[in-house]
Amino acid sequence: MQVPVAKPTTVVDSRGTMCPGPITDLFRAFRNSSIGDVIELWATDPAAKPDVQTWAKRSGNEVLAIIDENGYTKIQVRIVKKGTAR
Template identity: 55%
Template structure:
């Protein structure tokens, strides 16, 4: 069964929202959706770089009222 994992990283200071994404990824399996909410502006390019390196799929990357939402489909787990 595929699952949707929501990661709320709003207001996270150093070391930042990517930490929470990496932690969720460890638990995830192929087919799962990870949704990350963040307020750190650096998260946008970071999540793009992370998806490119890991080979997972970035389904959505939007920003509304200062909240960045990234939706990732897990496809690259071994």
């Protein structure tokens, strides 16, 4: 468990949804984000932790913090990489 290190630009509440809900919601926020934004995803799905970390690694973005709250998890992702339209 870590302490929050950044003030989120966007909070995405995916609590109650199961895979692929949290990643789909995160991706939607990512598409509307700018470089430097911090997206904070709230999830109850236990798969969200490993899946978001994998997503970040794969997409070249950065997980800043994983915070366990009572009954859900907050995952902060800093957007450092966005592709350009091809």
